[in-house]
Amino acid sequence: MTARYQLALYFAYRFVTKQWWDIFYWSSARVTHSLMRLKRSDRLTDHQLLSLLSWHAHQTEKATKHRSADPPVKNPRGFRHFDALGHYLAEAERRAGLIASDAATIEWIREIHRVYEQWRATPGWINITPPDTESSASTSSIIAPHDLAALIEKRTSARVWKPVGISEEIIRTLIDAGLQAPSSCNRQGVVITVAENAFPRDVKEGVNNAYMLNNAPAIFYIANDPTLYPERQAPALDAGMAAQNILLLAETFGLAGCAMYHSESFDQKKLQRELQLTRNLYIYVALLIGYPNEVAKKPRRMSHQIRARRIRNRAD
Numbered sequence: 001m002t003a004r005y006q007l008a009l010y011f012a013y014r015f016v017t018k019q020w021w022d023i024f025y026w027s028s029a030r031v032t033h034s035l036m037r038l039k040r041s042d043r044l045t046d047h048q049l050l051s052l053l054s055w056h057a058h059q060t061e062k063a064t065k066h067r068s069a070d071p072p073v074k075n076p077r078g079f080r081h082f083d084a085l086g087h088y089l090a091e092a093e094r095r096a097g098l099i100a101s102d103a104a105t106i107e108w109i110r111e112i113h114r115v116y117e118q119w120r121a122t123p124g125w126i127n128i129t130p131p132d133t134e135s136s137a138s139t140s141s142i143i144a145p146h147d148l149a150a151l152i153e154k155r156t157s158a159r160v161w162k163p164v165g166i167s168e169e170i171i172r173t174l175i176d177a178g179l180q181a182p183s184s185c186n187r188q189g190v191v192i193t194v195a196e197n198a199f200p201r202d203v204k205e206g207v208n209n210a211y212m213l214n215n216a217p218a219i220f221y222i223a224n225d226p227t228l229y230p231e232r233q234a235p236a237l238d239a240g241m242a243a244q245n246i247l248l249l250a251e252t253f254g255l256a257g258c259a260m261y262h263s264e265s266f267d268q269k270k271l272q273r274e275l276q277l278t279r280n281l282y283i284y285v286a287l288l289i290g291y292p293n294e295v296a297k298k299p300r301r302m303s304h305q306i307r308a309r310r311i312r313n314r315a316d
Helices: 003-036 046-063 079-093 096-101 103-121 133-140 145-154 168-179 209-215 234-252 268-274
Strands: 191-196 218-224 256-261 282-290
Touching: 046 079, 046 096, 046 103, 079 096, 079 103, 096 103, 145 234, 168 191, 168 218, 168 234, 209 256, 209 282, 218 234, 234 256, 234 282, 268 282
Parallel strands: none
Antiparallel strands: 191 218, 218 282, 256 282
16 A cells, blocks of 8 residues: 555545544534524523623723714714623623622623713713833833743743642642633633642653653643634634743743643543533643653754744834
8 A cells, every 4th residue: 555545544534533523613613603692691601601791891992992982973983892791791790600700800891881981971082091100110020021031931841740749829820820811802712621630640651642641740721612703713822822821830830831732633522521611612732730850851943034024114
């Protein structure tokens, strides 16, 4: 059997076992996203409701960054997002558990609702607060740029870890770092599930995927809900930004992580069952994190000449 024939058979196998499911999944996610905005608000999950609220709040606030109409008009910029914000906010107010668990988020959304009302009623107002000199100076001194650059340059993947668990406090801090990452239009679709391996256990010698999943003290599964997005690539981008936050902060605790691609390469349905995730949550990456038991050598990065470009736009 020729190598070309073997390759053709392999691609056919991949399509039948993996690709068809991926095509179907993403097509259904696009349709579901469109339908969800027509769905009765009382049938939304708490995460879907908060994500829609956060998105409409983001768009509503952006409208106030433009100067308001003078004189005021009936339907100013952003009024549809403002109306939707009020609609979903009314549903959130009926959910006592949601108000209790996410009081700060709900209050931020209420504040944006109030600001828009003020902006709409105030001719010629723009909701932009310039920074003062003192606050700008204090913000910029939180971390020195060269320290952060050194941390980014130092970070590399470790695949062998000490058989030691990670404290609850550190794990919660790493989760929060992931949740603080930027997201497309503030949708906040990322969901993080942490699986911890208990020790002592039979540590496997080797660094294939199965062995590393067995040996890592903690595995951070980064999932996202594609039905919250109109774009296909945005959920993956948001998951990647959350993952980078976690990996960088882990270095400051003396931990080291390895990012394992968990998208098309893994059985999504099986993973969703094992992690008790709903089928709308797609797992993009697993971060295997622990205290390193090897001196990991960072691969040399290609030069700016190969991988970077700079373009200067002309001045007006």
